[in-house]
Amino acid sequence: MAEIKAPMGGKVIKVSVEVxxxxxxxxxxxxxxxxxxxxxxxxxxxxxxAEIKVEAGQAVEAEQVLVVLN
Structure with a gap:
C-alpha cells in the first residue's frame, strides 16, 4: 500500500483520479x-x-495523505 501526500500546504483544486x-x-x-x-x-x-482522502476545494497541510494506492 502506498500513500500519495501533499508536498506542502495549500488547497486541492482538482482530484484527477477515482477509486x-x-x-x-x-x-x-x-x-x-x-x-x-x-x-x-x-x-x-x-x-x-484504493481511497481518496480529499476533495476539490479542501485545504490540506504538508504531508497530508491525499490518495491511497493498493
Missing part, C-alpha cells in the same frame, strides 16, 4: 494550489486507487 482507477508512476492524481501557483501532484508508484 478503482489503475495509475502508473508519474500519473497526475490531483492539483494543489499553493502560493498562487498550480502544482500537479504525481504518483511515485503504480497501483490501483
Amino acid at each position: 478503482g482507477a489503475k495509475i502508473a508512476e508519474d500519473d497526475e492524481v490531483a492539483v494543489l494550489e499553493a502560493m498562487k501557483m498550480e502544482m500537479p501532484i504525481l504518483s511515485e508508484d503504480e497501483g490501483t486507487v
Whole structure:
C-alpha cells in the first residue's frame, strides 16, 4: 500500500483520479494550489486507487495523505 501526500500546504483544486482507477508512476492524481501557483501532484508508484482522502476545494497541510494506492 502506498500513500500519495501533499508536498506542502495549500488547497486541492482538482482530484484527477477515482477509486478503482489503475495509475502508473508519474500519473497526475490531483492539483494543489499553493502560493498562487498550480502544482500537479504525481504518483511515485503504480497501483490501483484504493481511497481518496480529499476533495476539490479542501485545504490540506504538508504531508497530508491525499490518495491511497493498493
